[in-house]
Amino acid sequence: MSAQHRATATGTGRSLARSRPRYGEQAIKVVLMLAALVSVATTVGIVFALAEPTIEFFSEVSLAQFFGSTEWGPLFKPAHFGVWPIIVATLEITLIAIIVAVPLGLAAAIYLSEYASRRVRKIFKPVLEVLAGVPTVVFGFFALTLVTPLLQDVFPWLGLEPKNALSAGLLVGVMIIPIIASMSEDAMAAVPNGLREGSFALGASKMLTSVRVVVPAAFSGIVAAIILAISRAAGETMIVAIAAGFKSVFTLDPTQEMSTMAAFIAQAGSGDASTGSIAYKTIFAVGSLLFLMTFAMNWFSARMVQKYREVYD
């Protein structure tokens, strides 16, 4: 057998064994793995960094105090730790943003993917993506100095406070439109053309084809876009800090000034809360809660997508 092997090897004069080691391939594999590790390690690091002060916080403030009260004022004396006002404010502003951004973003995506000519798409898509890069502080001042006064003029009966959840929510919505539009457009553009043709061939109009075939087929991508947008909205800090203010009131009225979770973190973090103080630990407790809320939502939506998506091959 081995004689035969040798004979074959000498027969062509060249063995099939690797002629020289490929160090480059190994090195690249290691570099790529390290790059992947950095992002995972960062996430794990964040969780640990949040966990310790959070645990310390709850050794001083009970869960019952935290979730059982509607009075929030950890930076005042006497301090109050009822977290509901900032949760409600966060959810309310996120909801306003989503109500603005989902219809507009999806409509823009449908237009770009199904109606626009190639030329229009080539101009619009990059413009949309540039809009996603506008610093949020710009949106914040836009809300404070333009949108709020405008709303006060046009709808005086609203009794809009100078800082309010409504303008902040509207502008957070504008901020996330490009995320929804651009990612949904990608998902819709990936839907095979055969499905559209199948629909047109049955006498469906463009609108029906878009809404009943393309959007359902791109559903998982669209939901992913909306989820990312919600996460961005819930965590948005600058716009709400500037336009919605820092007052902690337990209310659903969007005309009032209110502090979101992210705004509180920014406020307390930029203040003079000394390391180790209860105010300092509160930042981490609120941070953990925001992290858990977004995480839960992502997980839930991943399950939804699994269940309802329409897979095409």
Add this chain to the structure above:
Amino acid sequence: MSEIGISMPNVTVRGPEAPRNLESLDPVFQVEDLSVFYGDYEAVRNVDMTIGNREITAMIGPSGCGKSTVLRCFNRMNDLIPGARAAGKITYHGEDLYGDHVDPIEVRRRIGMVFQKPNPFPKSIYDNIAYGPRVNGMKGKMDDLVEQALTQAALWDEVKDKLKQNALSLSGGQQQRLCIARAIAVKPEVILMDEPCSALDPIATTKIEDLMQELSRDYTIVIVTHNMQQAARVSDRTAFFTAEVDEAGVRHGRLVEFDETSRIFTNPADKRTEDYITGRFG
């Protein structure tokens, strides 16, 4: 092969089990001097042909000969391709298909189409069939419509217990019959088929061919196929297309010969048809 000289392929031409009076052609489509352009490029040039009512018309020819392009004019599917334009005339029951008053959506509702690659929607089997009737606002009991369409497409017995299942769980051949059922569900007058069996195995192909025979009692069928035997087996008339290079060196699809299938396959009038069906080119 060479000592036999010209040998006609060993094919069965659609037999006497479907006797038809092919002489008195009852035209559904009349194509007069049709040319199709993609931008400046003339893909097909000067086509004249007639599609007979409740006949199966096959369009054969080598790749790039424009047979699919012509087929896609019959339901104005080419309108969806930017820059595509048809010159000449196609009438449908005497009405100009490209007239200003014509709504392409209405055209496509009346003239169904089945594609090369089975393209069921990523929805349930039931919803695939119900889609057309729903978007067209058709009246009637949907369950009955679905059953009727699936039965006509010879698929009902295979899927009746799993109508809620995703259509993509079906085999390729079943998917294609589902697409035929989907087309039938909107009660079209004509069914266009663009190489409906080219992605299928021989058994699935046989089933689709049997189904076409079955359907030709109620529908006018136009089929584009690469498979000459298939054209010979199923069709009443055959149009042979080829691609020709003009003086400027540009390729155009041309209709070479259009006749009863039996004549095309046994006694073609044109040398190019004969060369193609005997396998000399293409």
